[in-house]
Amino acid sequence: MSFPPPSPDGLDPLAVVLDEVLDADAALAAAEARKTRALARAGRLALDALAEQRVSSRAAEMALREVASEIAAAGCLSDRSVQAQIMKALALVDHFPATVDAWEAGALSRAHVQAIVDAGTPVPVDKRGEFDVLAVATAEGLSPGRLRARLATLAERLQPTTITERHQRGREQRCVRVVRGENGMSDLIATLPTVLAVGIYDRLTQQSRALIDAREEPGSPVSAGANAASSSGSGRAVVSGAAFGIDRVGDGSEEWLERELLGAVDGQARAAVAAATPG
Structure with a gap:
């Protein structure tokens, strides 16, 4: 690929563009850093106003929210979004x-x-x-x-401390939580040792792919059962235990297959956790 020759004044067009990009990057970085400092000062104003008072963490949060709402209104932004930006700015300026x-x-x-x-x-x-x-x-x-x-x-x-010691402390904080979403859906989040998380994810992936493949194969029990259920409103399907770890007979519906699949995965996950948990 050939670039345009240097201009009459001897400047390389590509070098000129490169300088413009680097100058813009530096200006953008400087502006972002200045905004971060400003947000941190806004947060400090709210916290300093309560410094001589014995207030609860709730009161401190409300003070931060009040400052955030002023900035949000001026910038047509969300109060919560600006409050989160202020908290990040405080941590960044104070610790880094x-x-x-x-x-x-x-x-x-x-x-x-x-x-x-x-x-x-x-x-x-x-x-x-x-x-x-x-x-x-x-x-x-x-x-x-x-x-x-x-x-x-x-x-x-x-x-x-060593990674082994920190991992052990992390295991003591493992938990499962639900984050509600929209349209009747939620995220089920499990914090657990990485080796278990990767194993469960891999098993889920294998089983879901096997389920999809079985549905797409003409004449397969899952495909036939699903087609019968969709055409007549009822049907029965035998799910291969080798493919899914399920050996029961059901009505062939997606809901049934999902329940059986999740049940199988739950059993495997429980066994993995029990095997990996000391004592």
């Missing part, structure tokens, strides 16, 4: 000052900053300042993706 300085100087992009925050947040507070300075130095010349890998190693070195 070197990162904010480099961001404002145009040395880091938003993606670099997010990588530093993600890797640095689990680092103990007394070590976070050291991490902050080293992370900025590490980021030079690296893409955000490569930076994440380097920062993971750096953060691990600054941890006072």
